[in-house]
Amino acid sequence: MHPHAAADRLSLAPGRRTARSRGYAGKRVFDICVAAVLLGIAAPVIALLWALVRADGGGGFFGHARVGRDGRVFRCWKLRSMVPDAESRLATILATDPAAAAEWARRQKLSNDPRVTGLGRVLRRTRLDELPQLWNVLRGEMSLVGPRPVTRAELGRYGSAAPLYLALRPGLTGPWQVSGEDGGDYAARVRRDAAYARQCSLGGDLWLLIRTCAVVLARTGE
DSSP, rough: OTTTOGOOOOOTTTTTTOGGGOOOOTTOOOOOOOHHHHHHHHHHHHHHHHHHHHGGOSEEEEEEEEEEEOOOOEEEEEEEBBBBTTTHHHHHHHHHHHHHHHHHHHHHHHHOOOTOOHHHHHHHHHHEEEEEEEEHHHTTSOOESSOBBBHHHHHHGGGGGGGHTSSSEEEOOOTTTTTTTGOOOHHHHHHHHHHHHHHHHHOOOHHHHHHHHHHHHHHTHH
16 A cells, blocks of 8 residues: 555645644654654664564564545554454454444444453553554654544544644654543544644653653553
8 A cells, every 4th residue: 555645635625724833843853863763773673572572473563554644544553452353352242242332433442352362461551562663753754743543433533623633743652651641532632733733843742651651660660
């Protein structure tokens, strides 16, 4: 799937972008410089975790289609944290468990997802599963800080805030990372992403990165 193909673009409502919602000057340069350094440091860790994840016979990495800036679709990479047949298991869970189906419809995630492996739980709690997204940042598909990456189906839930989401590259971290998103509903997530797009600044990004480090360290110590 080529990220620049016309078929992989979602249309933007005309006249909805603002200078602020396109991000601040130098945001891309900041992303490249910091992501390159972080990826150089994290590469041995990613390689080790990839080998551990591969132990169950499945792939070490998992790529899922997400909508990026200007509606371009790209493959968002993670270390696999679920069982290899996660998609088919999800279909079975949603078809047989009404409570799980209702939670999925509300949040697009499950609180106690039975598809997550033991190692996957550790990777998710520490956010180590997201380290491969540094590659997405270097490729220009993501930013270090931005809205949470969404699927085509999820973008429809953004309503009038969709142009704000589409004006920025989705982030490896963002306001959702430090705002207790696990307990919030989807509408709250949309409000946070829209607020970030309107107020995006270098100082704000640095503060969110610092807060993200604090959140990750706190979870590591649990």
